[in-house]
Amino acid sequence: MASTHMLRLGVCFTLLLNFDLTCCEVKKFPLLMPDVYPDRDELYLCTPVRIVDEKSFYIVGFDPNATMNVAHHMLLFGCNTPGTTEEVWDCGEMAMSDKSSNLKKAIPCADGNHVLYAWARDAKTLELPEDVGFQVGKGTDIQYLVLQVHYSKGFEAGRTDNSGLFLMYTEQPQSKLAGVLLLGVGGLIPPKSQTHMETACQITEDKTIHPFAYRTHTHSLGKVVSGYNIKRDSEGVDHWSLIGKRDPLTPQMFYPVFDNSPITYGDRVAARCTMDSSKRNRVTQVGPTNNDEMCNFYIMYYVENDTPLQMKYCTTEGPPYYHWNNVYNDLNNIPDVEASSLD
Known part of the structure; x- marks a missing residue:
């Protein structure tokens, strides 16, 4: 009705x-x-x-x-x-x-x-x-x-x-206003392969956000989707805190975060989707249909006595051009095994 x-x-x-x-x-x-x-x-x-x-x-x-x-x-x-x-x-x-x-x-x-x-x-x-x-x-x-x-x-x-x-x-x-930050990836997934689709963005607003729920989304090729908060220490070492990780083919609801540590100015947020096209003989592109793929990680958060981020999206062009370990990306201490494993 x-x-x-x-x-x-x-x-x-x-x-x-x-x-x-x-x-x-x-x-x-x-x-x-x-x-x-x-x-x-x-x-x-x-x-x-x-x-x-x-x-x-x-x-x-x-x-x-x-x-x-x-x-x-x-x-x-x-x-x-x-x-x-x-x-x-x-x-x-x-x-x-x-x-x-x-x-x-x-x-x-x-x-x-x-x-x-x-x-x-x-x-x-x-x-x-x-x-x-x-x-x-x-x-x-x-x-x-x-x-x-x-x-x-x-x-x-x-x-x-x-x-x-x-x-x-x-x-x-x-007293706590909610917002959603969507991390997404474009790109192409080659046939007969395992591909990492990755994104990372820096928080450039002088706000403190408190993540409390996360959601993953892919189509049929997704095996693991993981999201992180990255803090860099005074010696330039990145410390990756796991916000959430899940098999995206389970119910795609918002789940409680693994780590609710605040995300602040200068931190980076990052996500990886591990895609398995080992049984597919064609290139798969990012798009809206079931024949295409998507790689999304949603962070639901709140701010206290403040307004949510103006930043709503964190997206990259994805494979084959963008990866966490690109030299220009300046990320280090990448949790490569953890980010692609459900263990």
């Missing part, structure tokens, strides 16, 4: 306008696909929710309404302006125009682009730690929420879908 608690404004929806809230209650809001019909394979669909102008809300949890046999994955974006004001649109970055339906084509966000949550492989409900929330609405640059669902298979005629999320939220201000 995608429209149960939504008030139509033009062609978007206004979030929470008809809820009678007390300041401390946690409520649920259904952000669901409005009975869409995916008419072809590898279709990405987006639907928006507009947040009321006069209020600020804090999202404190995510309850998925989806199964992996229907939705390949879902992303929740926070936008200043959505890609379009249509109720539903085709938001696949690389969708072939000659295969497109009659839906308008646009990116998820036209202005501002924050990944707030990601789901795949029957991941379960996520509740944020006490006093932690994603602030949206008044006083932020998130004025819309956009749900993106990737349908890997088209539906038979007459069948529709309302996959999505139930957002847990409150109007009570949270």
Whole structure:
């Protein structure tokens, strides 16, 4: 019932306008696909929710309404302006125009682009730690929420879908504001090989972030995905702290971090995906379909009495050009075995 608690404004929806809230209650809001019909394979669909102008809300949890046999994955974006004001649109970055339906084509966000949550492989409900929330609405640059669902298979005629999320939220201000930093890798995976896809970026903002959850994402070739916080000592030696590591073909939910040590100005964050194409006879490129690959490591964090990082993404061009051990990368003491092993 995608429209149960939504008030139509033009062609978007206004979030929470008809809820009678007390300041401390946690409520649920259904952000669901409005009975869409995916008419072809590898279709990405987006639907928006507009947040009321006069209020600020804090999202404190995510309850998925989806199964992996229907939705390949879902992303929740926070936008200043959505890609379009249509109720539903085709938001696949690389969708072939000659295969497109009659839906308008646009990116998820036209202005501002924050990944707030990601789901795949029957991941379960996520509740944020006490006093932690994603602030949206008044006083932020998130004025819309956009749900993106990737349908890997088209539906038979007459069948529709309302996959999505139930957002847990409150109007009570949270002392710790949440953010997500997405580490991603481009590049090519050669056939009959094991390939490391790697990224690393330095934190250049004078903020302290506290990681509390991580998520991994690949398609079928991923074997291990690991993420690190790197601190360099006074003698120039890098110390790698493991934020999280997982087989990406297990449920792709947010898991508690291995090490919640603060990440501060000057630190580096890094991720590696170990890809096994030993049974594949072709080159695999990074892309949105099941025939392509992805390498993503999400860090969910909070800041205390501060605002989240302006930095939202850490990406590199990946193999064959980028690796941790490139001379220009200036990384040392690399945990090569640990980063590719589940032990």
